[in-house]
Amino acid sequence: MSRATTILLTALAPVSWGSTYAVTTELLPPDRPLFTATVRALPAGLLLLALARRLPKGQWWWKSAVLGALNIGAFFPLLFLSAYRLPGGLAAVVGSVGPLFVAALSAGLLGQRPTRRTLLTGVVAAFGVSLVVLRAAGALDALGVAAALASTASMSTGTVLTKKWGRPEGTGPLALTGWQLTAGGLLIAPLAWLVEGAPPALDGRALTGYAYLAVANTAVAYWLWFRGIGRLTATQVTFLGPLSPLTAAVIGWAALGQGLSAVQLVGMGLAFGATVAGQIGRPVPRTFVSPKQTAQKVSMDVTGRSLRR
Numbered sequence: 519m520s521r522a523t524t525i526l527l528t529a530l531a532p533v534s535w536g537s538t539y540a541v542t543t544e545l546l547p548p549d550r551p552l553f554t555a556t557v558r559a560l561p562a563g564l565l566l567l568a569l570a571r572r573l574p575k576g577q578w579w580w581k582s583a584v585l586g587a588l589n590i591g592a593f594f595p596l597l598f599l600s601a602y603r604l605p606g607g608l609a610a611v612v613g614s615v616g617p618l619f620v621a622a623l624s625a626g627l628l629g630q631r632p633t634r635r636t637l638l639t640g641v642v643a644a645f646g647v648s649l650v651v652l653r654a655a656g657a658l659d660a661l662g663v664a665a666a667l668a669s670t671a672s673m674s675t676g677t678v679l680t681k682k683w684g685r686p687e688g689t690g691p692l693a694l695t696g697w698q699l700t701a702g703g704l705l706i707a708p709l710a711w712l713v714e715g716a717p718p719a720l721d722g723r724a725l726t727g728y729a730y731l732a733v734a735n736t737a738v739a740y741w742l743w744f745r746g747i748g749r750l751t752a753t754q755v756t757f758l759g760p761l762s763p764l765t766a767a768v769i770g771w772a773a774l775g776q777g778l779s780a781v782q783l784v785g786m787g788l789a790f791g792a793t794v795a796g797q798i799g800r801p802v803p804r805t806f807v808s809p810k811q812t813a814q815k816v817s818m819d820v821t822g823r824s825l826r827r
Contacts (some may be wrong), residue, residue, distance in 0.1 A: 521749075521750070524745075524746060524750060525746075525748045525750065525754070525758075525797050527742050527745070527746070528742055528745070528746025528750065528755060528758060529710075529741055529758045529761055530739065530743045531739040531740065531743040531758070531763050531764070532743075532748070532758050532759055532760075532761040532762040533765045534734060534735050534739040535735065535739060535762045535763070535765075536761065536762040536763065536764065536766040536768075536769065537735065537765065537767025537769055538731065538735060538766075539766050539769075539770075540766070540769045540770065540773060540774060541727050541730060541731060541735070542554065542727070544774075544816040545723045545724060545726060545727030546724055546727045546728065547660055547718045547719075547720070547724055548691045550714055550718055551595070551598035551599075551601075551602065551705060552595060552709055552710035552713055553710045553714055553717055553718065553729070554598075554712050554728075555594035555595060555598060555706050555710070556703055556706045556710045557705045557728045557732060558594070558703075558728075558729065558731045558732055558735065558736045559590050559591075559594065559699050559702045559703035559706060559736060560698075560699070560700065560703025560704065560706075560707060561703075561732045561739070562699045562703075562732045562733065562736040562737035563695075563696050563697075563698070563699030563700030563701070563702070563703050563737075564700060565694030565696075565733070565737055566692055566693070566695055566699060566737055566741065567693075567696040567697070569598050569692060569696070570690070570692045570693035570696050571699075572614055572689060572693040574697055575686065578686055578697070578712075581683055582694075582698060582701055582825075583701045584679070584695035585621060585676055585679060585680055585683075585697075585701075585703065586698040586699065586700070586701025586702040586705065586711075587675070587701065587705055588672050588673070588675050588676030588679065589672075589673060589676035589680070589698055589702065589740075590698055590699055590701070590702020590703065590705075590706075590740075590758065591701065591702035591703075591704075591705030591706055592668075592705075593669050593672045593673045593702075594702070594706060595706060595709065596665045596666075596668050596669035596672060597613075597665075597666075597669040599661075599662070599665040600612070600662050600663075600666035600669060602662075603659040603661055603662030603665065611644065611647055611648045611651060611652060612646070612663070612666035612667055612669075612670055613666065613669065613759065613762075613763070614647035614648070614672050614759065614760045614763065614789070615640065615644045615670060616673065616674050616756045617636070617639070617640035617643060617671050617753060617756045617757050617759070617796065618637065618640040618641070618644070618673035619670055619671055619675075619754055620674045620677055620678055620752050620753055620756040621636050621637065621640065621669070623674055623675060623678040623752075624678055624681075624751075624752050624753060627679070627682050628678060628679050628681065628682055629792075630750065630751075632753070635795070636753055636796070639757070639792045639795045639796050640757075640792070640796075642788055642789075642791070642792040642795075643757065643760045643788075643789050643792035643793060643796070645788060646711075646759075646760070646784075646786065646787070646788030646789030646790070646791075646792060647760050647763050647764070647785065647789045648786045649744045649781050649782060649784060649785025649786075649788065649789075650736060650763060650764060650767050650782050650785040650786055650789065651763050651766075651767065661821065674756065676811055677747060677752050677755060677756055678752050680694075680744060680747045680748075680752075681747050681748075681752040682750075685748065686750070691741055691744045691745040692741055694744055695737075695740050695741045695743075695744045695745075698740070699736065699737070699740060699798045703750070712813070719805070743755070746758075749818075753796065754796060756799065757792070757793055757795075757796025758793060758796075758797075760789045760790075760792065760793050761790075761793060762787055763789075764786055764790060767782065767786065767789075
């Protein structure tokens with residue numbers, strides 16, 4: 519499969535996540551973010567486990583728990599908390615700095631120095647998203663800002679660790695995704711019960727909405743996302759993230775009657791352009807090499823003992 523096809527398939531994940539707001543407001547019962555997060559994650563994880571028919575072994579029990587907590591279990595509640603406490607689309611703006619978080623984490627965990635183009639493109643993407651989603655609002659909520667930053671850091675760390683750890687031999691992205699969704703769902707479920715109480719009564723609209731979120735929005739989308747992480751660089755994958763708020767804005771305009779101003783259209787163009795720029799080219803990652811390693815390589819090259827002519 520070509521790299522362009524892989525990028526397009528991976529991009530379907532944030533595009534799908536961009537529909538979450540519309541589904542939540544139009545179909546689901548109000549004020550149940552933790553229950554919604556549980557229904558999104560746990561059934562999707564169990565479904566993928568049934569399809570993959572493979573459980574973690576050895577160290578992958580704790581690795582799956584860590585990745586599930588970062589990508590799902592901590593990310594979902596923190597994201598919902600920030601969305602409820604912050605005005606307008608500020609939570610989405612904070613989330614759009616994910617590429618910068620991943621660039622910094624990749625330097626420390628993967629030994630890949632961010633290029634100037636990566637940093638500039640990340641700033642442009644965040645600025646474009648801010649033009650699309652920000653509205654006039656009152657004073658900022660400190661807890662909301664902290665939750666938004668924590669959710670972005672959690673997902674960014676999970677993305678980089680997923681790239682660093684890879685997958686066990688013979689394990690596909692379907693099983694890896696199932697492990698993480700199940701672990702994350704099991705983490706959120708007791709929290710949802712303690713904070714929100716018993717599940718709400720569900721009608722046909724709510725059941726339809728939850729079925730969509732669990733299957734298409736979570737099981738399929740996260741499978742595509744983690745599959746993409748395995749085939750692309752961590753930075754390339756995270757640069758697809760701004761497609762989520764952009765999709766939400768388009769759905770709001772097309773389906774919910776929300777207008778788009780000229781400034782928003784400019785912001786969409788900037789954010790989308792930055793997303794595309796984040797995928798162009800695939801330079802060899804610049805890894806940190808110690809002076810000792812450099813000296814050893816030079817010595818081996820001179821003697822010719824390690825070279826294949």
